Every structure is written in structure tokens, then in C-alpha cells.
Amino acid sequence: MELVLNEDQELIAKTALDFVAEHSPVSRFRALRDADDRLGYSQALYREMAELGWTGIAFAEEEGGAGMGLAELALVVEALGRKLAPEPFLGGIAMGGTALSLGASPALRSAWLPGVIDGSKVVALAHQEAGARYDLCAVKTRAEAAGDGFRLTGEKTGVLDAVGADAVIVPARTAGQPGDRAGLTLFLVETDRPGVSLERQVRVDHRNAAILRLDGVACGAAAVLGQPGEGADLLEAVIDRATVVLCAEMLGGMSEAFDLTVDYLKTREQFGVPIGSFQALQHRAARVYMEVELARSAVMAAARAVDAAGAGPLDADVRKLVSLAKARCSDAYVLATNEGVQLFGGVGMTDEYDIGFYMKRARAAELTFGDAAFHRDRWAMLGRY
Amino acid sequence: MSDLEAFRRETRAWLEANAPKSLAGIPSNDIEGVWGGKKWVFDHPDKKLWLERMAEKGWTAPTWPVEYGGGGLSSAEAKILAQEMKALRLPAPLIGFGLTMIGPTLLRFGNEAQKQEHLPKICRGEIRWCQGYSEPGSGSDLASLQTKAVRDGDHFVINGTKVWTSYADEADWIFALVRNDASGKKQEGITFILIDMDDPGVSVSPILLISGKSPFCETHFKDVRVPVTNVVHEIGAGWTVAKALLGHERTMIADTFGVASTKARARGARGFLPELAASRTGEQDGRLADAVLRDQVAAFEMESRAFALTVQRTKDAARAGHQPGSESSMFKIYGTELNQRRYELMVRILGPDALGWEGPGFDETDLETTRDWLRSRGNTIEGGTSEVQLNIIAKHVLGLPA
Numbered sequence: 135m136e137l138v139l140n141e142d143q144e145l146i147a148k149t150a151l152d153f154v155a156e157h158s159p160v161s162r163f164r165a166l167r168d169a170d171d172r173l174g175y176s177q178a179l180y181r182e183m184a185e186l187g188w189t190g191i192a193f194a195e196e197e198g199g200a201g202m203g204l205a206e207l208a209l210v211v212e213a214l215g216r217k218l219a220p221e222p223f224l225g226g227i228a229m230g231g232t233a234l235s236l237g238a239s240p241a242l243r244s245a246w247l248p249g250v251i252d253g254s255k256v257v258a259l260a261h262q263e264a265g266a267r268y269d270l271c272a273v274k275t276r277a278e279a280a281g282d283g284f285r286l287t288g289e290k291t292g293v294l295d296a297v298g299a300d301a302v303i304v305p306a307r308t309a310g311q312p313g314d315r316a317g318l319t320l321f322l323v324e325t326d327r328p329g330v331s332l333e334r335q336v337r338v339d340h341r342n343a344a345i346l347r348l349d350g351v352a353c354g355a356a357a358v359l360g361q362p363g364e365g366a367d368l369l370e371a372v373i374d375r376a377t378v379v380l381c382a383e384m385l386g387g388m389s390e391a392f393d394l395t396v397d398y399l400k401t402r403e404q405f406g407v408p409i410g411s412f413q414a415l416q417h418r419a420a421r422v423y424m425e426v427e428l429a430r431s432a433v434m435a436a437a438r439a440v441d442a443a444g445a446g447p448l449d450a451d452v453r454k455l456v457s458l459a460k461a462r463c464s465d466a467y468v469l470a471t472n473e474g475v476q477l478f479g480g481v482g483m484t485d486e487y488d489i490g491f492y493m494k495r496a497r498a499a500e501l502t503f504g505d506a507a508f509h510r511d512r513w514a515m516l517g518r519y
Numbered sequence: 520m521s522d523l524e525a526f527r528r529e530t531r532a533w534l535e536a537n538a539p540k541s542l543a544g545i546p547s548n549d550i551e552g553v554w555g556g557k558k559w560v561f562d563h564p565d566k567k568l569w570l571e572r573m574a575e576k577g578w579t580a581p582t583w584p585v586e587y588g589g590g591g592l593s594s595a596e597a598k599i600l601a602q603e604m605k606a607l608r609l610p611a612p613l614i615g616f617g618l619t620m621i622g623p624t625l626l627r628f629g630n631e632a633q634k635q636e637h638l639p640k641i642c643r644g645e646i647r648w649c650q651g652y653s654e655p656g657s658g659s660d661l662a663s664l665q666t667k668a669v670r671d672g673d674h675f676v677i678n679g680t681k682v683w684t685s686y687a688d689e690a691d692w693i694f695a696l697v698r699n700d701a702s703g704k705k706q707e708g709i710t711f712i713l714i715d716m717d718d719p720g721v722s723v724s725p726i727l728l729i730s731g732k733s734p735f736c737e738t739h740f741k742d743v744r745v746p747v748t749n750v751v752h753e754i755g756a757g758w759t760v761a762k763a764l765l766g767h768e769r770t771m772i773a774d775t776f777g778v779a780s781t782k783a784r785a786r787g788a789r790g791f792l793p794e795l796a797a798s799r800t801g802e803q804d805g806r807l808a809d810a811v812l813r814d815q816v817a818a819f820e821m822e823s824r825a826f827a828l829t830v831q832r833t834k835d836a837a838r839a840g841h842q843p844g845s846e847s848s849m850f851k852i853y854g855t856e857l858n859q860r861r862y863e864l865m866v867r868i869l870g871p872d873a874l875g876w877e878g879p880g881f882d883e884t885d886l887e888t889t890r891d892w893l894r895s896r897g898n899t900i901e902g903g904t905s906e907v908q909l910n911i912i913a914k915h916v917l918g919l920p921a
């Protein structure tokens with residue numbers, strides 16, 4: 135595993151950065167936020183990104199993807215994270231798309247993956263229930279056998295990129311109690327089905343999220359992903375991969391927040407000198423720089439390790455790297471943005487400046503798929519101590 | 520029976536007879552408190568009654584001289600009054616920058632005419648004040664301020680912009696620092712002046728914070744004519760006045776964010792944070808189930824306690840007659856950082872529940888916690904940044920070379 139970009143990857147990274155800088159300055163996110171846009175992203179721009187091959191980058195060529203991996207997807211998502219581009223790469227590609235590619239039957243796959251890859255469809259994944267914190271198995275939503283199929287009843291919250299989605303993949307209990315690993319089954323539920331309702335949520339980072347309510351929704355056996363009752367393994371495999379993608383976004387965000395801060399240190403003057411000439415602040419910036427560098431290494435390593443494992447289950451060493459990336463990125467993004475706001479001084483606290491957006495996104499990302507403490511604990515557990 | 524004991528008895532009797540019962544337990548914070556002023560609308564008739572009775576008695580400003588509308592109490596008596604009000608869970612009848620900032624400043628630096636003009640109106644809650652210090656280009660380096668005051672006969676003509684003027688949209692008067700002379704040292708040539716917000720040429724626009732709506736404003740002055748008699752202390756001596764006032768402000772902020780809010784939030788036998796952590800993350804054998812979180816909560820509670828003890832030690836020492844040093848800087852830094860740590864911890868305890876901005880799927884208090892967390896990031900900036908306070912400690916307490 136080499137922690138360096140090859141020529142192709144350099145090109146992907148550069149293309150992505152250039153495209154995002156040109157088509158998605160932070161002012162675009164701000165305008166969507168100000169307009170209280172229902173989707174919170176631009177469908178047209180998402181289609182353009184799909185045409186550039188970004189949505190399909192990590193899917194197999196036989197599915198219509200580019201046959202690359204998370205290492206490459208991470209570069210694109212890092213660029214998006216830099217400018218807070220809100221297109222549904224996390225919910226729709228890293229979560230829903232990955233679930234389809236790891237778990238869907240040939241029929242489901244051919245019905246949904248092409249649309250996901252060309253950007254015409256969004257399939258979200260409802261991994262969160264109220265009060266579950268970071269426990270993927272704390273699922274109360276029930277799937278009761280009914281005829282040849284099931285009826286789904288329950289409520290999911292914080293379903294990322296679900297507003298406007300065509301389908302949501304829903305973990306539900308076919309057996310067992312909330313918290314049990316056994317008895318979870320993943321279902322693909324079309325959002326226009328009777329009994330399905332989505333309510334848009336407005337979150338602190340103003341990204342697309344919804345409450346999903348299922349009231350006796352009929353699902354055929356054909357809607358099941360993976361093996362019935364063994365959904366926990368599949369869900370975990372998906373979330374591990376999505377975590378790496380989220381980390382890449384966080385890396386982009388913290389890098390940009392840091393760059394904004396360093397620029398400000400060079401230009402803001404007090405006491406007749408640039409504030410960046412104060413050694414106390416130079417040292418603060420130097421510390422953030424180091425943390426961002428460590429985060430970058432962890433993200434690169436995690437992406438490469440997951441890619442090496444292919445579509446198979448992830449072993450403890452790979453999962454440790456995922457936890458390493460998420461723990462470091464959580465702490466580093468929060469640090470970079472806390473320091474950013476502080477070093478911007480008063481204007482950092484105003485909505486007019488962008489640095490606050492990064493602080494909010496840092497928090498949302500930190501508290502998604504487990505915070506740093508959760509992943510340090512998981513690291514220790516995987517290391518059997 | 521000592522005089523103080525008699526005072527305590529009389530005070531309690533008077534409070535019991537005069538304080539509207541409906542106000543018991545209502546806080547006198549930013550939201551519930553009475554700020555007063557020409558534009559003030561009481562949200563409860565008893566708050567008006569309470570203000571009138573207390574103002575009549577001089578107890579909106581208990582230690583100010585009686586001739587200016589105060590109560591003329593000694594500090595020991597004022598403490599008793601505060602204790603008795605607390606025992607009855609009574610709110611302060613009046614809050615605001617008149618009482619905490621400009622009043623004490625006028626008592627110290629104002630001339631007789633200014634005291635007579637302004638202090639009684641402050642005590643009665645008739646005039647609401649705001650503060651005009653910071654400017655877009657002058658924050659930490661406040662002394663570099665550029666708002667111009669050009670002399671024209673009996674008037675100064677004021678031009679410039681002040682930022683972070685909280686509640687300027689609701690205030691009647693502003694006390695401001697302006698530059699009357701740009702030729703010498705920057706600290707010289709600053710004048711402290713009182714400006715009527717109704718004067719032609721004053722305009723106000725709101726500042727939106729990362730936490731949402733805020734009381735802060737930008738206040739613009741365009742050819743505003745202010746009588747020279749509104750200068751407090753001497754022309755060009757505004758920096759001395761300003762520095763005295765900043766000391767007050769820092770102590771106030773330290774109090775608000777440090778000890779005070781820890782106490783206010785203490786609910787349940789084990790305190791606010793342990794209860795919150797227990798309810799959100801579970802317990803095992805009567806302890807927080809998550810050992811990592813337990814450590815974080817305990818670390819915070821211990822820091823908080825040690826800080827409270829330090830504040831107490833300083834106050835005890837002051838009462839015993841020791842000269843206060845530069846503690847206000849230390850309290851400002853530590854109190855505000857403690858408040859930030861509290862919110863960081865709360866947000867982590869809430870986990871995904873902390874991610875709401877508004878609307879469905881989030882509980883009201885959780886939404887409030889999220890906004891408060893964002894707002895707390897400003898605590899280490901407002902009232903002089905932590906970095907500037909650290910410089911003060913390094914220079915004035917530790918005597919480190921410049």
C-alpha cells in the first residue's frame with residue numbers, strides 16, 4: 135500500500151478541485167441555505183458530476199462504473215468537501231449505492247444501480263433511529279411476514295439525502311430485539327409506496343436529511359438486500375465504507391477551513407501588523423497543520439485498505455484503519471474549525487463569513503457514524519484490548 | 520442585634536410585602552429580564568410594578584448614592600439584599616448596560632450635570648444604553664479606532680461605524696469611543712462620548728451570528744452632531760475611561776460563563792451534566808455506563824469546581840483587604856473556555872440529537888443546546904479575546920519581557 139497518488143489519481147484530484155472551484159464556490163451552498171431549498175443541492179449539477187464519472191467512480195465496470203475504488207472516490211469527495219458542495223455523494227453513493235453494490239440481488243441491481251450511477255436516481259440508506267446513537271443494531275423498525283413478503287413499520291431519523299430520493303434502503307427487524315445483531319434485514323423501499331412518508335429535517339449543517347416513517351409498508355421478498363436476518367453484517371460493511379468517504383469529505387473541509395484561516399492570518403492587521411506575525415498564533419496554525427497532515431495519512435490508508443479487501447468482508451486490521459481515520463478526522467476537523475473561528479475573531483462568529491459553515495459541518499460529520507471516542511473504543515475492541 | 524441583622528429583617532419584610540408573588544422563580548436573564556428604555560414593552564404587569572417599587576426604594580442600583588436614584592447601601596447591606604432576594608427567588612427588577620457599565624463609569628468619571636441627567640433615568644429604567652467600542656478594523660487593537668469626531672463650535676461631528684453594538688436597535692443612548700485627534704499616540708486622542716440614538720445620522724443594522732439571530736448590530740454615524748458637553752471626563756482622555764469599563768465587563772463575563780451558569784444548571788442530585796449523560800447514554804450499577812464519558816464528565820466537573828474555588832478564594836482575599844491583581848483576565852479566559860468545554864461535552868453527549876437547527880425530529884431543549892454551543896464559541900472572543908488576555912497575564916502577572 136503506497137500512500138501517494140499515482141498519475142491517474144493526481145489527474146482526478148486536480149479535475150475535481152478545478153471543477154468544484156469553478157462550479158461550486160461556497161456561495162452556492164450559502165444560496166441554497168438562504169433559499170431554504172428543499173433538496174439542499176442542485177440536481178442539474180449532480181447530473182453534471184455524474185457525467186464526469188464521479189458518481190460511478192467506485193462501482194465495477196460491469197455495473198456501468200469506472201471500476202476504481204474508494205481511493206479515487208475519496209479525491210472527488212475531498213474536493214466537494216472543500217467547498218461544502220452538498221450533492222448527495224454521502225447518502226446516495228457511499229451509503230445507498232454501496233449497499234446496492236454489496237447486497238442487492240441481480241434484479242434489484244439492474245433496476246437501480248444504473249440510475250444511481252448516471253445520477254438520475256438517488257437511493258438513500260436509513261441507518262439511524264432515534265436514541266440509537268452509533269449502534270447500527272439498535273433497530274426497532276419491524277418487518278413482519280405477510281404473505282410472500284413483509285410489512286414494515288417504524289421510524290428512521292436523520293436519513294441523509296432522503297429528501298427527493300427515489301428509494302430508501304431500510305434496516306428492519308425480522309427477528310430479535312433492538313440491539314441484537316441477529317434478525318436484521320435490509321429492504322429497498324420505494325418512497326412513493328403507500329405507507330411511506332418522508333419529512334424534511336433542517337439540520338445545523340443544512341444538508342439534506344429526513345425523517346422516514348413506515349406504516350405497514352408492503353415489501354416483497356425481492357426487495358431484500360443480502361440474507362434475511364443477517365443484515366447487520368451487510369449494514370456494517372456499508373457503513374465502514376461510507377465512513378471512509380465521509381472522512382474524505384471531512385479532510386477537504388478541514389483543509390479548506392485551515393487555508394481560509396492561514397489567509398486571514400496573513401491579511402488581517404491589528405497593532406499595525408498582520409496578526410499572523412504573532413508567534414502565539416503561528417504556533418496555533420502550525421499545530422492545526424500537523425493534525426490535518428495526520429488525518430490525511432489516515433484517510434489515504436483507510437481507503438486503500440478497504441479497496442484491497444474488494445467486496446468481501448473487512449478484517450479487523452482494515453476496520454481499525456477506518457476507525458483511525460474517523461477518530462482523527464473528527465478531532466482534526468473540530469479543532470481546525472474551532473481554531474478557525476477563534477483566529478478570525480469576531481467576524482468568525484458572524485453568519486456572513488464562511489468559516490462558521492465549516493464549524494457546523496465539522497460537528498455534523500463528527501457525530502455521524504460515531505465520534506472520536508466511539509472509534510477509539512472500537513479500535514481498542516478490534517485490537518482485543 | 521447588630522445593625523446588619525436588623526437590616527436583613529427589615530429587608531425581608533419589605534420584600535415579602537412588596538414583591539409580586541407571580542415573579543418568584545422567573546430569571547432576570549437576557550430574555551426574561553427587564554431592560555427598560557423608551558421602547559420597552561413589559562411582558563407582564565407585575566414586572567412593571569416590581570420595577571417601580573424597587574426604583575422608588577433605590578434598589579435597582581442598591582449601592583449608588585441616594586441623590587442619583589440609588590439605594591445608598593453599603594456593600595455588606597447590598598449583599599444582604601441580594602441574599603434575601605435570592606431566598607425569595609426574586610428576579611432583579613432591572614438589568615442592562617446602564618446599571619452595569621455606563622452608570623459606574625459616570626459615577627467615577629462623570630461631572631455633576633451628567634450624573635444628575637443620566638443616573639436617575641437609569642435607575643428608573645427609563646433610558647436604555649448600548650456600547651460603541653469595537654470597529655471593523657479595531658477589535659483587539661481597540662485603541663486604533665477610527666470613528667472621527669471633528670470639533671465644530673459647541674459640537675463634535677461624528678462619522679464612522681461601530682460593530683457589535685448589542686441591542687443598539689432597542690437602545691436610546693450609546694456611549695462611544697471616538698477619535699478626536701489622530702496626530703499623536705493612538706491611545707491619546709480618544710474621547711468617551713454619550714450620543715442620543717435619535718440624533719439625525721445614526722442608523723443601525725443587525726448582525727446575524729452563526730448561532731442565528733442576535734442582539735448585535737452595526738451602528739453607523741453619518742455627520743452626527745453631538746454637544747461637547749456630552750464628553751465624559753476630558754476630551755482626549757477616553758482611553759482611561761474605556762479601560763476602567765473593560766475591567767467591569769470582563770468580571771461580568773467571567774461571572775456569567777464560569778461559576779454562575781454552572782450553578783444555574785445544577786439540577787438533580789448529581790448535577791446537570793452527569794444527569795444529562797445518564798439519561799442519554801445509560802447507566803450501569805448507578806454509574807454512567809460509558810467509562811470514557813464518565814471520565815470526561817468528571818474531568819469537566821472537577822475543573823469547574825476548581826475554578827469556582829479560585830473565584831471564591833479571590834473574593835475572600837479581596838474581602839480580607841488584599842489588593843486584587845490581574846485575576847479578571849484569568850477568570851475571563853478560564854470561565855469562557857470552561858463554558859465552551861461544557862457545550863462541547865453536551866453536544867457529544869447528545870450525539871446525533873445535537874444536529875438539529877429547527878423543526879421536526881429534534882427536541883426543543885436539544886435545539887437550544889446546539890444554538891448555545893455555537894454561541895459559546897464567541898465567549899473567548901467577546902470582551903477581549905483569550906489570546907489578548909493571555910498576553911496580559913504574561914506581561915503584567917508574570918512580568919515576561921515584551
Ligand SMILES: Cc1cc2nc3c(=O)[nH]c(=O)nc-3n(C[C@H](O)[C@H](O)[C@H](O)COP(=O)(O)OP(=O)(O)OC[C@H]3O[C@@H](n4cnc5c(N)ncnc54)[C@H](O)[C@@H]3O)c2cc1C
Binds near residue numbers: 404476480
Ligand atoms: C459574540 C460577540 C460579542 C461581542 N460584543 C461586543 C460588545 O458588546 N462591544 C464591543 O465593543 N465589542 C464586542 N465584540 C467584539 C470583540 O470585542 C472583538 O471581536 C474582539 O475584541 C476581537 O477583535 P476582532 O474581532 O477585531 O479580532 P482581531 O483583533 O482581528 O483578532 C483576530 C485574532 O487575532 C488574535 N490576536 C489579535 N491580537 C493579538 C495579539 N497581540 N497576540 C495574539 N493574538 C492576537 C485574536 O485573539 C484573534 O484570535 C463582540 C464580539 C463577539 C464575537
